[in-house]
Amino acid sequence: MPKNPLKILILFYSFTGTVAELAKYVADGASKVANVEVSIKRVPELLPDEFFKGKDPLLKIRKDLESKYPVATKEDLIEADGIAFGTPTHFGSFAAQLKEFIDQLSGEWLQGKLVNKPAAVFCAAGTTHGGEELTLLSTMIPLLNLGMLPVGIPYPVQGEGNGFDAGSPYGAVYVTGGGRKLSEADQKVARILGTRLATMAAILNCGCDHCNFCHDLNKKVE
Numbered sequence: 001m002p003k004n005p006l007k008i009l010i011l012f013y014s015f016t017g018t019v020a021e022l023a024k025y026v027a028d029g030a031s032k033v034a035n036v037e038v039s040i041k042r043v044p045e046l047l048p049d050e051f052f053k054g055k056d057p058l059l060k061i062r063k064d065l066e067s068k069y070p071v072a073t074k075e076d077l078i079e080a081d082g083i084a085f086g087t088p089t090h091f092g093s094f095a096a097q098l099k100e101f102i103d104q105l106s107g108e109w110l111q112g113k114l115v116n117k118p119a120a121v122f123c124a125a126g127t128t129h130g131g132e133e134l135t136l137l138s139t140m141i142p143l144l145n146l147g148m149l150p151v152g153i154p155y156p157v158q159g160e161g162n163g164f165d166a167g168s169p170y171g172a173v174y175v176t177g178g179g180r181k182l183s184e185a186d187q188k189v190a191r192i193l194g195t196r197l198a199t200m201a202a203i204l205n206c207g208c209d210h211c212n213f214c215h216d217l218n219k220k221v222e
């Protein structure tokens with residue numbers, strides 16, 4: 001029998017709040033799939049309190065994120081049937097805060113606790129060519145090491161015209177420079193990513209007695 005409800009975790013780091021905004025749309029997309037419970041959680045901030053001294057706007061964002069989103073635990077990841085990982089682009093790659101969280105999963109890696117869970121990635125970057133695709137792909141590297149199954153967004157689900165430029169095959173993207181607002185096309189792509197992630201989680205946990213694929217897949221984890 002399928003697990004009911006399936007758990008989808010949207011896990012992110014955000015420094016100035018834009019990844020947190022994108023996370024909501026990924027979560028919205030995931031919640032459109034039947035029998036799915038979606039939670040949005042963050043990884044801990046690593047920057048020390050001194051860093052925020054005299055930086056009131058940044059401190060306000062930090063406090064706001066802390067009040068809205070609980071910190072995820074390893075158990076949250078183990079219990080999840082699918083996970084979306086969100087990060088800002090920091091110097092062309094994913095944020096150290098997310099890396100540090102993932103680097104604590106060596107025990108879970110050894111035990112194969114995340115094997116065969118679908119994973120999706122999303123990011124915010126300042127500029128179009130500032131490294132968002134590198135960020136998405138570099139985030140996927142440790143997830144593949146953990147045995148997770150990548151879920152992307154194949155063209156042309158973005159749509160036509162301006163919408164075609166939104167997101168990327170590798171994940172959802174929000175280019176934020178110059179105070180750019182999240183476009184409807186970006187929102188749509190983020191939702192599609194969440195829906196695809198949750199759908200894949202449902203397929204992998206279908207529990208039906210017809211094809212046995214999911215039973216076989218799960219057997220290899222043991």
Ligand SMILES: Cc1cc2nc3c(=O)[nH]c(=O)nc-3n(C[C@H](O)[C@H](O)[C@H](O)COP(=O)(O)O)c2cc1C
Pocket residue numbers: 013014015016017018019020087088089090091092093124125126127128129130131132176
């Ligand atoms: C330390 C640092 C490094 C950054 N490096 C890049 C970069 O390499 N390319 C880019 O396009 N934007 C870069 N940015 C901008 C952020 O990716 C962008 O502002 C993003 O929207 C931040 O997401 P957040 O609001 O969730 O923190 C950087 C920002 C910071 C603070």
